[in-house]
Amino acid sequence: MSTTETLEPAPVDAIAKKDLTEALLYLDGVTVTFDGFRALNALSFTVDPGEMRAIIGPNGAGKTTMMDCITGKTRPDRGDVFFAGGTVDLTKLDETQICTLGIGRKFQKPTVFESHTVLDNLRLALKGQRSALPNIFRKETAEQRDRIDEIFETIKLTEHRGRLGGALSHGQKQWLEIGMLLAQDPKLLLVDEPVAGMTDAETAQTAELLREINANGHSVVVVEHDMTFVRDLGVRVMCLHEGSVLAEGTLDQVSANERVIEVYLGR
Amino acid sequence: MSTLDTRPPALLGTSGQIFLAITLGVAVLVPALNLLLPPDSPFYIPTYVVSLLGKYLTYALLALSVDLIWGYVGILSLGHGAFFALGGYAMGMYLMRQIGTRGVYGDPVLPDFMVFLNWKELPWFWWGFDMFPYAALMVLFAPGVLALVFGWFAFRSRVTGVYLSIITQAMTFALLLAFFRNDMGFGGNNGLTDFKDILGFNIQSDGTRATLFALSALALAGGYVLCRFLVRSHFGKVLVAIRDAETRVRFTGYRAENYKLVAFVVSAMLAGIAGALYVPQVGIINPSEFSPANSIEIIVWVAVGGRGTLVGAALGAVLVNYAKTYFTSGLLAPYWLFMLGGLFVAVTLFLPKGIVGTFYEWREKRRPPPDEAAPPLAEPRPAE
Numbered sequence: 001m002s003t004t005e006t007l008e009p010a011p012v013d014a015i016a017k018k019d020l021t022e023a024l025l026y027l028d029g030v031t032v033t034f035d036g037f038r039a040l041n042a043l044s045f046t047v048d049p050g051e052m053r054a055i056i057g058p059n060g061a062g063k064t065t066m067m068d069c070i071t072g073k074t075r076p077d078r079g080d081v082f083f084a085g086g087t088v089d090l091t092k093l094d095e096t097q098i099c100t101l102g103i104g105r106k107f108q109k110p111t112v113f114e115s116h117t118v119l120d121n122l123r124l125a126l127k128g129q130r131s132a133l134p135n136i137f138r139k140e141t142a143e144q145r146d147r148i149d150e151i152f153e154t155i156k157l158t159e160h161r162g163r164l165g166g167a168l169s170h171g172q173k174q175w176l177e178i179g180m181l182l183a184q185d186p187k188l189l190l191v192d193e194p195v196a197g198m199t200d201a202e203t204a205q206t207a208e209l210l211r212e213i214n215a216n217g218h219s220v221v222v223v224e225h226d227m228t229f230v231r232d233l234g235v236r237v238m239c240l241h242e243g244s245v246l247a248e249g250t251l252d253q254v255s256a257n258e259r260v261i262e263v264y265l266g267r
Numbered sequence: 268m269s270t271l272d273t274r275p276p277a278l279l280g281t282s283g284q285i286f287l288a289i290t291l292g293v294a295v296l297v298p299a300l301n302l303l304l305p306p307d308s309p310f311y312i313p314t315y316v317v318s319l320l321g322k323y324l325t326y327a328l329l330a331l332s333v334d335l336i337w338g339y340v341g342i343l344s345l346g347h348g349a350f351f352a353l354g355g356y357a358m359g360m361y362l363m364r365q366i367g368t369r370g371v372y373g374d375p376v377l378p379d380f381m382v383f384l385n386w387k388e389l390p391w392f393w394w395g396f397d398m399f400p401y402a403a404l405m406v407l408f409a410p411g412v413l414a415l416v417f418g419w420f421a422f423r424s425r426v427t428g429v430y431l432s433i434i435t436q437a438m439t440f441a442l443l444l445a446f447f448r449n450d451m452g453f454g455g456n457n458g459l460t461d462f463k464d465i466l467g468f469n470i471q472s473d474g475t476r477a478t479l480f481a482l483s484a485l486a487l488a489g490g491y492v493l494c495r496f497l498v499r500s501h502f503g504k505v506l507v508a509i510r511d512a513e514t515r516v517r518f519t520g521y522r523a524e525n526y527k528l529v530a531f532v533v534s535a536m537l538a539g540i541a542g543a544l545y546v547p548q549v550g551i552i553n554p555s556e557f558s559p560a561n562s563i564e565i566i567v568w569v570a571v572g573g574r575g576t577l578v579g580a581a582l583g584a585v586l587v588n589y590a591k592t593y594f595t596s597g598l599l600a601p602y603w604l605f606m607l608g609g610l611f612v613a614v615t616l617f618l619p620k621g622i623v624g625t626f627y628e629w630r631e632k633r634r635p636p637p638d639e640a641a642p643p644l645a646e647p648r649p650a651e
Contacts, residue, residue: 099520138501
C-alpha cells in the first residue's frame with residue numbers, strides 16, 4: 001500500500017496548476033446554480049490515476065452536486081470537467097456513457113436492486129454487454145462466475161448471495177453497492193457517504209475495503225463526514241465549503257486549518 | 268459456497284407447467300368436445316361457447332402482454348387496448364377483402380362501406396390486405412411500429428409513472444376519435460364486420476371456430492413461454508431492475524430507455540396477435556375497442572390475477588371476463604361496471620398481490636427454499 005506517498009503534503013496551488021494531461025479527473029472553474037443558490041462556485045481540483053481522495057465539508061457544501069456533475073446527472077453552468085488526461089469532456093455525456101467510460105458511483109442512500117438476489121445484483125453490475133437485444137440470449141461464462149466469486153470474497157457477502165437485495169442490513173447494502181461498483185471495474189469510483197449508519201466495526205471494515213480497492217489500481221473519491229473513517233483511510237483530504245475548495249492536504253493539516261474549524265469541525 | 272443458487276430458474280416452474288398443461292389441454296379438449304360429440308351429449312360444447320372461450324383466451328394473451336411491461340418494467344400502460352385493436356383491424360381488413368362480391372353492393376374490390384361512401388378505388392393503406400401473409404405481417408407491424416415510435420419519444424424523454432399512463436391513455440383516445448371518422452377509411456363507427464371466410468374456410472362453421480379456438484390457446488401458450496423466456500434472461504433482470512431503481516440502472520451503464528422500448532414493442536405485438544385472433548371469433552372490430560375504459564379494464568384483469576406473475580394475468584383475464592359474461596346477462600346487468608370498479612378497489616385493498624401473487628407468497632412462507640416465484644414487487648425507490 002502506498003499510503004506514505006499520498007500523505008506527502010502539497011500546497012493547493014501546485015495541484016491546481018498540475019497539467020491537465022496527467023490527471024484522471026480534472027475539474028476547473030465548475031459552477032452550478034439552482035434557483036439562485038450557488039451549489040458549486042468555481043470548483044477546481046484534480047484526481048491522479050491511482051489516487052484515493054477523501055472529501056469532507058458541511059451539509060450544502062456541494063459534495064453531492066460535485067458527484068452529480070462528474071457523473072452527468074447535473075450539467076454545470078460553467079467550467080470544465082475532463083476525464084482520462086483531458087481526453088473526454090464529461091459535460092457532453094450522459095450518465096450511461098460516463099459509466100461506460102469507467103466512472104462508477106455509489107449513492108449516499110444505498111441503492112441496490114431490492115427484488116433481485118445479491119448474486120443477481122452483482123451479475124447486473126458486472127462489466128460486460130450492456131445492449132438490450134444481445135442480453136436476451138446472454139449466457140454466463142465461467143470467467144464471469146469466477147469474477148463474481150472474487151468480488152463476494154472481497155465484500156464478504158458470499159453466504160448472502162441467495163438472499164434478496166432488499167433483505168440485507170443497511171451495512172450489507174452499502175457493501176453490496178461497493179461490490180457492484182467493483183464489478184463494473186471502473187477507473188474511478190465515486191463513493192458518497194459509505195459508512196453512514198454503520199457500526200464502528202463495519203466502518204473500520206469499510207475503510208479496509210476501500211484501501212484494498214485503491215491498492216488494486218482503482219482511483220477513489222470518497223465523500224464522508226465520519227472523521228474516524230477518514231483517518232482510517234489515511235489519504236489526502238479536501239474540505240469543501242460553499243461550493244469551492246476550502247483546504248486541502250493531510251487530515252491533520254486540514255483539521256488544523258482555522259477556516260475549516262470555523263465552518264465545519266467546530267471549536 | 269453453494270452452487271445451487273447460481274443455477275438459473277427453470278424456464279417453466281411448477282405453475283408454468285400447470286398453466287401450459289391446462290392451455291394445451293383445452294386446445295385439444297374443447298374443439299374435440301364440440302366437433303366429435305353429438306349435440307345431445309351432456310359433454311357437448313356448443314359452438315357459441317367455443318367462440319366465447321376463445322375470446323377469453325385472446326384476452327388472456329392481451330393481459331399477458333400488459334403484465335410483461337407493467338409487472339416487470341413498471342410501465343403502467345392505460346392504452347394497451349390500442350395495440351389490441353390495431354392487430355384486430357389488420358385482421359379485419361384481411362377478412363373484409365375476403366368477402367369479395369358477396370357484399371351487399373357486390374363490389375369485387377371495395378368493401379361495402381367504401382361503396383356506400385362513393386369511393387371509387389381502394390385507398391393505398393388497404394393494398395395487400397387481400398393476401399393473408401401480408402395481413403399477418405401487419406398484425407405485428409402496425410402495433411409494433413406505433414409502440415416503437417411512441418415509446419422512442421416517451422422513454423427517451425424519460426416520461427415515467429403517472430405521466431406515461433396519461434399519455435398512453437391519450438394515445439388510445441386519439442385513435443378512438445380517428446377511427447370513428449368515416450374519412451379514415453376503416454368503416455367509421457360501424458367498423459369492419461360481415462366477415463365470410465378466412466383462408467377459404469367459412470368463418471361461421473364449427474370446424475373454423477374450433478380451429479380458431481385452438482390457435483388462440485396455442486398463441487397464449489406461446490406468448491407465455493416467450494414472456495417467461497424474456498423475464499428470466501439477463502435482459503429481463505435489467506427490466507426488473509429498471510422497475511425498482513431506474514436511476515441506478517442508468518448509473519450501472521444500461522440504457523434504460525432501450526430496454527423499455529424493446530419490452531414495450533414486444534408487448535404491443537403480443538397484444539396485436541391477441542386482437543387478430545379476437546376479431547374472427549367475435550365477428551366484428553369497431554372503434555369502441557380503442558376506448559380508454561377497455562384499456563383500464565385490462566389493468567383490472569392483471570391486478571386481480573396478480574401483477575408480475577404472468578400466469579396470474581392470464582387467470583385474471585379469464586376470471587373477470589367469465590364474471591362479466593355471467594353478470595351482464597341477468598338481473599345484475601346494469602350494475603356490472605360498479606362491480607368491476609368494486610372488484611378493483613377490493614383487490615387493491617385486500618389482495619394487493621392479486622390471486623396468484625398471494626398464493627406465491629403463501630407458498631413461500633410454507634416452504635423455505637425459494638424457487639421460481641416471480642420477484643416480489645418492491646416499492647420503486649428513486650436513487651438519490
